[in-house]
Amino acid sequence: MMVNGLVAVTQAGLLLLLGMLGIRMFLLIRQDSAQHSGAMAVGSQSFEVPPQREQWSPTPTPKPRAAVSRVSDETELFTRLHILAGLQERDCRVRGLLLADAPETVRTCAAVWLYGAACALSPKSRRHTEALSLLVARIVSRKTGIRQPEAVQAISTLTSSSLLLACYRAGLEGAEFWQSHQYVPNGSSLYEVVTSNAFI
Structure with missing residues (x-):
C-alpha cells in the first residue's frame, strides 16, 4: 500500500517537473523569437531588419511547437520506461533474481x-523504430548490465525465438495493464516470464 502511494507521488512529481520543463521551453522559444524579430535598437536609433524570404524546400520544415511536443513525448516515454524498468527490476530483486548477475539469456x-x-x-508511429530500440537498449543496459549492441541484436531478432516472443508479448501486455492500473499483473511481469520460460 505504501509502495503504491510512493509510486503515485513519484509519478505526480515527475509529471509536474515535465510540465514545468515544457512551460520553460515554451517561454524560452517565445523570448528568443521576440528578440530576433522586428527592430534592433542601437543607441536611440532603431534599424528595421528586412524580412527574409522563405526559400522553397521539398520537405516542410517542422514548426517549433511540433519540435517541443516531440521532445516532450520522448521525455515522457523515457520517464515511463525508466519507471517501469525500475519497478520490474525491483520485483525481480525482491523475489531473488538479480538481473545484473543473471545469465545472458535472462x-x-x-x-x-x-x-x-x-x-x-x-x-503507433514510433513503434518498431530504430530510435525506440536504441532507447530501450540504453535503459536496459543500465538496469541489467547487458551491452547495448547485444540488446539491440536481441530486439531485432526477437521473431526468431519463441522465448523472446513470449517476453515481448508479456512486456506489451504488462505495460498496457500498468498504464491503467499502476501495476503489472504477475502473469505479465518480467520475473514470471523469465522464470517460466528461461528455466531458472
Missing part, C-alpha cells in the same frame, strides 16, 4: 520485455 529476455513495454507505451 538479460536478453529483460531487453525484449522492455521493448514490448515500450511498444505499448509509445504512439
Whole structure:
C-alpha cells in the first residue's frame, strides 16, 4: 500500500517537473523569437531588419511547437520506461533474481520485455523504430548490465525465438495493464516470464 502511494507521488512529481520543463521551453522559444524579430535598437536609433524570404524546400520544415511536443513525448516515454524498468527490476530483486548477475539469456529476455513495454507505451508511429530500440537498449543496459549492441541484436531478432516472443508479448501486455492500473499483473511481469520460460 505504501509502495503504491510512493509510486503515485513519484509519478505526480515527475509529471509536474515535465510540465514545468515544457512551460520553460515554451517561454524560452517565445523570448528568443521576440528578440530576433522586428527592430534592433542601437543607441536611440532603431534599424528595421528586412524580412527574409522563405526559400522553397521539398520537405516542410517542422514548426517549433511540433519540435517541443516531440521532445516532450520522448521525455515522457523515457520517464515511463525508466519507471517501469525500475519497478520490474525491483520485483525481480525482491523475489531473488538479480538481473545484473543473471545469465545472458535472462538479460536478453529483460531487453525484449522492455521493448514490448515500450511498444505499448509509445504512439503507433514510433513503434518498431530504430530510435525506440536504441532507447530501450540504453535503459536496459543500465538496469541489467547487458551491452547495448547485444540488446539491440536481441530486439531485432526477437521473431526468431519463441522465448523472446513470449517476453515481448508479456512486456506489451504488462505495460498496457500498468498504464491503467499502476501495476503489472504477475502473469505479465518480467520475473514470471523469465522464470517460466528461461528455466531458472
